[in-house]
Amino acid sequence: MSTDPQTPLTAGSILNLDVLFNNPVFAGGMGLAGLGAAAAFGRRAAIRGAGLLKRQMLVNVEISKRDPSYNWVLAWLALPRDNTGFIAQRLTRLRNLSVSTTTKSITPGKDEGSSHADFRVQPGFGRHIIRHKPGVYIAVNREKASTTQTATGEPHETLTLTLLWPHRHVLGEIFTEAHQMAHRFHEGKTVVYTAKRMEWMPLGKPRLKRPLGSVILDKGVKESIVDDVKEFLAAQQWYTDRGVPYRRGYLLYGPPGTGKTSFIQALAGELDYSVAMINLSEVGITDDLLAHLLTQQPEKSILVLEDVDAALVNRRPRDSDGYSGGTVTFSGLLNALDGLAAGENRIAFLTTNHIDRLDPALIRPGRVDMMMRIGEATRHQAAEMWDRYYGDIDADHSGRERFLNRLDELGLFGENNQDPDAPKRHTSTAAIQGLFQFNKNDMEGAIKMAEGLIPRTFVAENPSSDGSMKSPA
Numbered sequence: 001m002s003t004d005p006q007t008p009l010t011a012g013s014i015l016n017l018d019v020l021f022n023n024p025v026f027a028g029g030m031g032l033a034g035l036g037a038a039a040a041f042g043r044r045a046a047i048r049g050a051g052l053l054k055r056q057m058l059v060n061v062e063i064s065k066r067d068p069s070y071n072w073v074l075a076w077l078a079l080p081r082d083n084t085g086f087i088a089q090r091l092t093r094l095r096n097l098s099v100s101t102t103t104k105s106i107t108p109g110k111d112e113g114s115s116h117a118d119f120r121v122q123p124g125f126g127r128h129i130i131r132h133k134p135g136v137y138i139a140v141n142r143e144k145a146s147t148t149q150t151a152t153g154e155p156h157e158t159l160t161l162t163l164l165w166p167h168r169h170v171l172g173e174i175f176t177e178a179h180q181m182a183h184r185f186h187e188g189k190t191v192v193y194t195a196k197r198m199e200w201m202p203l204g205k206p207r208l209k210r211p212l213g214s215v216i217l218d219k220g221v222k223e224s225i226v227d228d229v230k231e232f233l234a235a236q237q238w239y240t241d242r243g244v245p246y247r248r249g250y251l252l253y254g255p256p257g258t259g260k261t262s263f264i265q266a267l268a269g270e271l272d273y274s275v276a277m278i279n280l281s282e283v284g285i286t287d288d289l290l291a292h293l294l295t296q297q298p299e300k301s302i303l304v305l306e307d308v309d310a311a312l313v314n315r316r317p318r319d320s321d322g323y324s325g326g327t328v329t330f331s332g333l334l335n336a337l338d339g340l341a342a343g344e345n346r347i348a349f350l351t352t353n354h355i356d357r358l359d360p361a362l363i364r365p366g367r368v369d370m371m372m373r374i375g376e377a378t379r380h381q382a383a384e385m386w387d388r389y390y391g392d393i394d395a396d397h398s399g400r401e402r403f404l405n406r407l408d409e410l411g412l413f414g415e416n417n418q419d420p421d422a423p424k425r426h427t428s429t430a431a432i433q434g435l436f437q438f439n440k441n442d443m444e445g446a447i448k449m450a451e452g453l454i455p456r457t458f459v460a461e462n463p464s465s466d467g468s469m470k471s472p473a
């Protein structure tokens with residue numbers, strides 16, 4: 001619509017704003033422009049206000065995935081909460097959940113299909129709001145960075161908690177609660193870390209602590225190591241005062257299946273430590289990786305280097321490009337133990353089946369302070385193990401005596417009283433454990449089957465042909 005063309009325009013009418021404003025097109029345009037301007041102003045003000053609010057009134061805490069508290073806080077966030085209030089019901093809901101599942105077989109060997117799964121629901125990626133307690137809300141943002149951490153190839157993750165400034169004291173509560181929860185979860189358990197790519201990662205779920213009493217070593221062996229470790233732990237000040245690195249190294253050597261690894265795990269449980277384990281015979285564990293891992297060793301953990309003899313094999317010097325083969329070199333291992341890479345404040349256990357392959361440089365004090373042979377089963381160990389399995393049904397020890405005599409007869413304690421020319425042989429505690437587990441609550445069965453403890457030797461059928469192995473009948 002426009003003004004009537006017949007109406008002569010006068011000066012007065014030109015300035016007649018009324019007409020203009022009565023014009024709906026113009027008025028509409030102005031209105032929109034005005035609204036737009038107001039909106040733009042309002043938005044700017046709102047952004048500025050929000051920025052100000054954020055800076056002045058909110059507290060942000062960013063937790064990186066690398067921090068141990070990351071998983072504690074995630075678990076804490078997933079706790080069920082009381083969301084019954086009107087606002088709480090509308091505002092708080094963990095919308096994106098993620099599930100972390102761990103499975104384990106319940107009856108190993110019997111029924112492959114039966115397993116136990118443990119699901120833990122956590123807040124997924126994205127933003128969430130939770131009500132901590134009446135009136136206290138926490139905004140949670142779990143983010144995966146688009147860039148990957150080059151070391152592991154895994155994207156970096158962060159968790160950001162945002163609270164109103166007056167509620168900042170709640171943060172302390174949250175971390176304490178989350179830590180206590182994690183502690184309760186780990187109570188009575190031993191966490192075993194292994195090297196995964198470039199990081200220490202827990203190997204499965206924490207295991208129930210193995211009681212020291214369940215590892216049966218020869219008379220006095222266990223006590224001497226445990227006493228030494230405890231003495232070391234009590235002597236930190238002594239080391240600090242003298243400027244000596246607070247480190248102690250132990251070497252456990254002996255044939256396979258004698259309880260070396262089990263003992264270290266039980267000791268860690270006894271001391272309430274976790275275990276940080278590296279197998280040096282594993283391909284891919286290089287000098288640099290070993291040095292890197294030692295600088296990152298988890299808090300309060302015993303370092304376990306298994307099969308140290310593997311490093312003795314790799315004595316090649318570094319190539320010009322720094323490559324030293326697929327495994328740790330001997331010098332890499334020495335550096336890890338007491339070179340610059342070696343962490344302060346550390347208990348290390350080294351294990352090997354081949355003490356004869358070790359180099360004196362490795363076992364000098366400062367690197368290895370105590371060496372202990374964990375040997376084949378002795379009479380004393382066999383008797384103790386018997387008591388653990390059949391003590392309740394063999395009250396008068398008559399079964400135990402028959403079992404030990406049978407082992408004697410078979411020459412399994414290194415000598416044969418009946419026949420001095422018989423081969424001197426030994427059995428392992430692992431084999432005895434296997435026999436007793438097979439004959440649970442059946443001591444007669446265990447005695448009958450004792451012959452199975454004779455170690456099987458494998459001989460090549462025809463060494464020159466294909467080197468295949470066969471067990472003698």
Ligand SMILES: Nc1ncnc2c1ncn2[C@@H]1O[C@H](COP(=O)(O)OP(=O)(O)OP(=O)(O)O)[C@@H](O)[C@H]1O
Binds near residue numbers: 216254260
């Ligand atoms: N002295 C022992 N006391 C109790 N259990 C034992 C003992 N020795 C071995 N076992 C049992 O045998 C199995 C193997 O033991 P473990 O792995 O500790 O042997 P190891 O000495 O570390 O062998 P390897 O040298 O091959 O690594 C475990 O299930 C463990 O419970």
Ligand SMILES: [Mg+2]
Binds near residue numbers: 260261351
């Ligand atoms: Mg072992």
